[in-house]
Amino acid sequence: xxxxxxxxxxxxxxxxxxSTSNNIANxxxxxxxxxxxxxxxxxxxxxxxxxEIGSVTQSMSLNGGVLNTGRALDAAIDGxxxxxxxxxxxxxxxSRVGIFSASTDGTLVDSNGRVAQGYATIPNSTTLxxxxxxxxxxxxxxxxxxxxxxxxxxxxxxxxxxxxxPVFSKDDATTYNSAKVSVVYDSLGxxxxxxxxxxxxxxxxxxxxxxxxxxxxxxxPMTFNSAGQMTGIGGATALTNTINLPTTNGSTxxxxxxxxxxxxxxxxxxxxxxxxxxxxxxxxxxTGVELADDGSVVAKYTNGQSKTVGVLxxxxxxxxxxLTAVNDTSxxxxxxxxxxxxDRPGVxxxxxxxxxxxxxxxxxxxxELVGLMTSQRNYQANSxxxxxxxxxxxxxxxxx
Numbered sequence: 001x002x003x004x005x006x007x008x009x010x011x012x013x014x015x016x017x018x019s020t021s022n023n024i025a026n027x028x029x030x031x032x033x034x035x036x037x038x039x040x041x042x043x044x045x046x047x048x049x050x051x052e053i054g055s056v057t058q059s060m061s062l063n064g065g066v067l068n069t070g071r072a073l074d075a076a077i078d079g080x081x082x083x084x085x086x087x088x089x090x091x092x093x094x095s096r097v098g099i100f101s102a103s104t105d106g107t108l109v110d111s112n113g114r115v116a117q118g119y120a121t122i123p124n125s126t127t128l129x130x131x132x133x134x135x136x137x138x139x140x141x142x143x144x145x146x147x148x149x150x151x152x153x154x155x156x157x158x159x160x161x162x163x164x165x166p167v168f169s170k171d172d173a174t175t176y177n178s179a180k181v182s183v184v185y186d187s188l189g190x191x192x193x194x195x196x197x198x199x200x201x202x203x204x205x206x207x208x209x210x211x212x213x214x215x216x217x218x219x220x221p222m223t224f225n226s227a228g229q230m231t232g233i234g235g236a237t238a239l240t241n242t243i244n245l246p247t248t249n250g251s252t253x254x255x256x257x258x259x260x261x262x263x264x265x266x267x268x269x270x271x272x273x274x275x276x277x278x279x280x281x282x283x284x285x286x287t288g289v290e291l292a293d294d295g296s297v298v299a300k301y302t303n304g305q306s307k308t309v310g311v312l313x314x315x316x317x318x319x320x321x322x323l324t325a326v327n328d329t330s331x332x333x334x335x336x337x338x339x340x341x342x343d344r345p346g347v348x349x350x351x352x353x354x355x356x357x358x359x360x361x362x363x364x365x366x367x368e369l370v371g372l373m374t375s376q377r378n379y380q381a382n383s384x385x386x387x388x389x390x391x392x393x394x395x396x397x398x399x400x
Contacts, residue, residue, distance in 0.1 A: 006385035008050025012039060013379045015053045020372055023363045030067075031096035031329045032361040034059050034368075060320045064096075064362040066354055072290035073100045076359040079351020081314035082331070084342065085114035086133065092117070092340065094315050094323065095330045096359050102289050108134040108297060108310070112330070118297065118310045119344060131342055134297055134310035138286045141301055143189025145255060146280030149182055151196070152263040156271035157228065159200035168208060170197055170216045176208070178271055182278055186251035189282035189303075194245065194257070205266065207233075211245045224266040233261060281305055291355045295345035314350040315340040 016037040026032040040054025066076045075098035077083070082094035099111035108116040120129030159177040162168075168175045176197040184192050195210040199219070206219035220241060223232045233241045239262045244254035263275070284303030292298055295312040317323065318338035323331035333340055346352040 002385060002389050005048065005050040006382040006389070008042065008052060009382040010379060010386075012037075012051045012053050013375050013382070016375055017372075019056060020368055020375065024365065024368050024372075027361050027363040027365055027368075029329060029361050030099070030358045031064070032363065033062075033096070034361070034363045058321055058323070058325070059362060060323065062362045064360040066357050067360050068357050070356050072288070072356060073102075074098055074356055074358050075100070075291050075312075076354045076357040077314065077345070077351045078354050080316050080320075081345070081350040082316075082320075083110065084117040084131075084313050084315050084340070085110045085112070085330075086117055087112075087114045091332060092315075093326060093330045093332055094340070097329050098353075098358060100291070102136050102138070106136050106138050108136060108289070116312065118295070118312045120310055121308050128311060128344070131313050134312070136286075136289055136297070136299055136309055137307075140283050140285050141303075141305065141307065143185060143187065143283045144280045145187040145252065146184035146257055146278045149184065149194070149257055149259045149278040150275050151180075151182070151259055151261055151273075152275035153180070153265075153273040154269070154271055155198060155200070155205045155222070155224075155264065155266045157266050157268040159205075159271070161200050161202055168197070168199055168206075168216070168219070170195070170208065170210055175199070177205075180273060180276060182276055184245070184255060184257060184278045185280035185282060186247045186249065186253075186255055188249060188251040190247075190249055190251065191282065192245065192247070192255070194278075209243055217243075222261070222264075228265045228267045230261055230264040230266070239264070291353065293345075293353055293355055295353055311344050312353075313342050314345055315342055316349045317341070 019035050019037040023034045036057045037053045038055045038057060039051050042049045042052055077096060082096060083098055085093050085095065087093055093114060095110065097111060100108055100116055103109045110116055115133045117131055118134045119131055122129055162175060162177065166172065166175055176199045178198045180196050182194045184194055186192060192212050197208040197216060199206040203221065204224050205222045207222055208216040208219055210216045220234050222230060225231050230239060231237065233239065240258050240260050242256060242258045245257055247253040247255060281303050284301030284305055287300045287302055289297060289299050296308045297310045297312065299307045299309050317340060319336060322334055322336035324334045325331050343350045
């Protein structure tokens with residue numbers, strides 16, 4: 001009987017060594033979760049018959065360290081949750097390894113080539129669409145015509161009032177006090193220039209507009225109060241002025257551009273321009289994709305624009321320790337783990353993302369080596385039991 005008990009101990013220790021060696025081998029594997037073999041006593045009725053490995057526990061709730069990689073499509077989860085991917089058999093798999101890339105067919109995939117799952121974005125809405133494959137538009141984005149020009153400046157009160165003669169001419173710098181140029185876009189994405197010429201008058205400041213170096217418009221008066229704040233333009237109390245800019249290249253014509261002068265002043269001192277920015281942009285070609293801290297998948301384009309094309313989904317479970325491992329860094333749901341609960345990063349129980357980073361293995365090498373030495377002593381002790389019983393049996397046989 002003692003021989004069988006000792007043999008069961010050796011067999012159990014061998015299984016424990018498998019877990020320990022697997023932990024040590026994966027100490028450098030991203031997103032790896034260590035496991036622990038749990039011994040269980042065996043009985044036949046009330047009689048002890050040895051030991052066995054009753055269960056293997058995964059340390060799912062213990063996060064590994066975070067390693068900064070500098071790669072835009074790497075992400076580590078700070079807290080609970082798992083990245084969600086769909087494999088070729090349409091099975092949902094869950095992993096802590098956030099290594100993503102754009103596939104040739106225009107989808108976001110993980111390091112194993114499985115399709116990353118997330119929420120679709122809805123244009124001009126903060127509401128997210130249903131969860132599914134994250135599609136990346138790799139072509140061009142259309143041009144966006146300019147509709148608003150935000151212009152904020154200080155029209156210096158120290159400017160010299162320009163006399164009625166000579167009459168304003170954009171080609172004669174002595175007839176105006178300042179000139180500023182802005183870039184605007186038409187519906188085809190072509191660039192155009194809008195020049196503003198500011199002329200100090202006894203009543204305030206007049207502005208003349210010139211589109212693509214064409215003829216200047218008639219004067220549009222800008223008024224200011226005694227505190228130097230702008231109070232209106234073009235005879236109205238509004239601080240915006242809408243002008244129509246004709247084009248001849250086949251684009252939508254004219255460009256209806258609203259110039260917003262909110263914040264413009266007339267203080268003494270230097271004339272300054274703090275804002276000169278028009279919306280709109282030219283057409284752009286896809287250059288790459290990156291992850292944002294909130295899980296957004298952002299496509300980049302050559303025109304400097306970016307577009308959120310989806311948001312990564314994270315899954316949490318009622319009992320994550322009961323997930324079934326399909327390899328050392330991926331799991332699938334089981335009956336005891338409960339159904340996955342999906343959400344975007346940082347919402348509900350899902351942790352936040354640390355982009356350009358990866359989660360390291362949670363293996364504690366020191367503890368594993370100590371456990372390895374303990375297993376070695378246990379193995380030697382059980383071997384000693386077997387050798388001792390063998391010697392006793394040999395002595396007994398010699399005595400007969």
